[in-house]
Amino acid sequence: MSKKLRELQARKSALVSDKAESLKQASVLLDAAAAENRDLSTDEQAAFDKCRLEASGRANEIERIQAQIDVEQELIAAQAQIGVQEAIGIIITENVESDPKRGFKSVGEFMQAVYRAEKFGQTPDPRLLIGAAAPSTYSNEGAGQDGGFFVPPEFSKDIFTLSLGEDSLLPLTDEVEINGNSMAFPKDETTPWGTNGIRAFWQGEAATAVSTKLALGLATLRLKKLMALVPTTDELLEDANALASYLPGKIADSIRWKTNEAILFGAGAGVPIGCISSPAIVTVAKESGQATATLLPANLAKMVSRLPAGSYNKAVWIINNDVLPALFTLTLGNYPIYLPCGCMTGSGGGIQGNPYGILLGRPIVVSQHAASFSSQGDVILADLSYYQTITKAGGMQTATSMHLYFDADLTAFRTTFRMDGQPKIVAPINPAKGSSTLSPFIQLGSR
Numbered sequence: 002m003s004k005k006l007r008e009l010q011a012r013k014s015a016l017v018s019d020k021a022e023s024l025k026q027a028s029v030l031l032d033a034a035a036a037e038n039r040d041l042s043t044d045e046q047a048a049f050d051k052c053r054l055e056a057s058g059r060a061n062e063i064e065r066i067q068a069q070i071d072v073e074q075e076l077i078a079a080q081a082q083i084g085v086q087e088a089i090g091i092i093i094t095e096n097v098e099s100d101p102k103r104g105f106k107s108v109g110e111f112m113q114a115v116y117r118a119e120k121f122g123q124t125p126d127p128r129l130l131i132g133a134a135a136p137s138t139y140s141n142e143g144a145g146q147d148g149g150f151f152v153p154p155e156f157s158k159d160i161f162t163l164s165l166g167e168d169s170l171l172p173l174t175d176e177v178e179i180n181g182n183s184m185a186f187p188k189d190e191t192t193p194w195g196t197n198g199i200r201a202f203w204q205g206e207a208a209t210a211v212s213t214k215l216a217l218g219l220a221t222l223r224l225k226k227l228m229a230l231v232p233t234t235d236e237l238l239e240d241a242n243a244l245a246s247y248l249p250g251k252i253a254d255s256i257r258w259k260t261n262e263a264i265l266f267g268a269g270a271g272v273p274i275g276c277i278s279s280p281a282i283v284t285v286a287k288e289s290g291q292a293t294a295t296l297l298p299a300n301l302a303k304m305v306s307r308l309p310a311g312s313y314n315k316a317v318w319i320i321n322n323d324v325l326p327a328l329f330t331l332t333l334g335n336y337p338i339y340l341p342c343g344c345m346t347g348s349g350g351g352i353q354g355n356p357y358g359i360l361l362g363r364p365i366v367v368s369q370h371a372a373s374f375s376s377q378g379d380v381i382l383a384d385l386s387y388y389q390t391i392t393k394a395g396g397m398q399t400a401t402s403m404h405l406y407f408d409a410d411l412t413a414f415r416t417t418f419r420m421d422g423q424p425k426i427v428a429p430i431n432p433a434k435g436s437s438t439l440s441p442f443i444q445l446g447s448r
Contacts, residue, residue: 005073013066020059027052168366169257170264171392173317173385174422180394183223188425189215194433222391224419225272227263229255231414252416264388264422265319265370265381273422276388276442277378281424283307283440284377287448294375296327298338300445301361304382309430309439312384316441318360319381321371328360377447384441390422 030049034041041049105114177184191198202211229252267275276282285303308316320328328339341358357365363382372378398417429438 010070013063013070016059016063020056023052023056023059168368170261170385171390174264174388174390175386176390176392178394179391183221184391185219185221186389188218188220192430220423222389222421222423224391224393225421227256227259227418227420229416233414248414256418260420261368261370276383276424277381277444279424280428281426281440281442283429283438283443284446285443286446291448293448295448296324298331298333304443304445305361307437307439307443308384309441312441315386316363316382316384318363318365319368319371319383320365321373321379322367323374324379375448378444380445382443387425387441388422389425390420393419
C-alpha cells in the first residue's frame with residue numbers, strides 16, 4: 002500500500018467519526034424534546050441545524066476522498082500489472098560485464114588484444130574497457146586510455162590457483178580472508194598448568210571458590226603488498242597459446258616463492274613475521290659426538306618430541322632437496338623411517354597426496370627455502386595451524402602496461418597480492434614437567 006493511499010484512508014476514517022459525532026448530537030436534541038412531549042426550542046433548533054449541516058459537509062468530503070482512494074487503488078493495480086508483464090517478458094541484454102573473463106576465451110587472447118591496442122594504436126577492443134578507470138591528469142596502469150588495462154578477474158583467479166601449488170605453505174596456515182586492510186586477533190598463550198589465565202581447582206565442601214580470569218593479548222595484522230612484475234616480449238605476445246602457458250605460471254611461481262619465504266623467514270619490516278625467524282622457534286642441537294654432515298634418527302625423534310600436544314597430526318617436514326639422500330639410509334632396527342611416495346596404507350594418499358613421501362608418519366615438503374644439508378634449518382618440522390595469516394578478499398589483482406618498458410619494446414604484466422602473517426605464540430611453551438620447551442616450529446641445528 003502506498004503512503005498516499007494510507008493518508009487518504011486515515012483522513013476518510015477521521016471524517017466518518019466526525020460525521021457520526023454530529024449526527025449523535027442532533028439525535029440527543031430530538032430525544033430530549035420528545036421525552037418532554039414538546040417541540041425544539043429556538044436554541045435547540047439552531048444547534049440541531051448546525052449538527053445536520055456539519056454532518057452533510059462531512060458526507061460530501063467523504064465522497065470526494067473516497068473517489069481519490071478509488072483512483073489511487075486503480076493506479077496501484079495497473080502498476081502491479083505492468084510489473085508482472087515485465088517480469089514474465091524476455092529481456093535480452095549483453096552479459097559480458099558479468100562474465101569473469103570479460104568475453105575473452107583465454108588469457109592469451111586477452112593479452113593479444115592488449116598488445117594490438119597499445120602497440121599499433123588501434124581502437125581498443127571494447128572488452129578491454131570494461132572496468133577500466135576513467136582518464137586522469139597523469140598516466141597510470143589502471144586506465145586503458147593511459148596505456149593500461151585490468152586483467153579479467155577469472156584470469157587473476159587462475160594465477161592465484163596456480164600459486165597454491167603442491168609446495169605452497171599458505172593453505173597450511175590459519176588463513177582469514179578480509180575486506181579491509183587489517184584485523185586484530187585475540188591470543189591466549191596461557192597453559193592449563195601455568196600460573197595465570199583460566200585455571201581449575203579442587204573444591205572442598207563449603208570452601209570459598211578460587212576465581213581466575215582470562216589473560217588475553219591482542220595481535221594485529223595489517224596487509225602487506227606483494228607484487229610480481231613480468232616484462233613480455235612482442236614475439237611472445239604474438240602467440241596466444243604460449244602466453245597462456247607461460248605467463249600465469251611465471252607469475253604464480255614468483256608469488257608462491259615470496260609467500261613461502263615470508264611465512265618461514267619474514268623479518269616483519271614491511272613483510273610478514275616468519276615462524277622460523279620468530280622467537281617462538283625451537284632449535285634441536287645435534288647429538289653428542291655426531292659426525293659432520295650426517296643425519297640421525299635421534300635428530301628427527303627429538304624434533305618430534307618438542308611438538309606441543311595436538312600438533313603431530315598437523316605438522317609437515319620442510320627439507321632441502323639435498324637432504325633426501327640421507328633419508329634413504331635412516332632405519333629403526335630393520336625398519337626404514339622414510340617411506341618414499343607415501344606408500345604406507347592410510348599415511349598420505351600415495352604419490353599424488355605426498356609426492357616426496359612420509360617421514361616418521363608425517364608428509365614431506367621439499368623446498369629450496371630450507372637450508373642446505375647439515376646447515377641449521379635444513380630440516381624443519383612445523384605445524385602451520387599455529388601461524389595466522391590474512392589475505393585480501395578477491396585474491397590477486399592484475400594489470401598491464403606497455404609504458405614501463407617502452408624503450409625495450411616490452412609489455413609489462415603486473416600482479417599484486419596482499420597478505421600478512423605471524424606466529425600465534427611469541428615464545429616456546431614451558432612444559433608442565435621437564436625442562437625442554439615445546440613449539441609448533443622446530444628446526445634442526447647445524448651438524
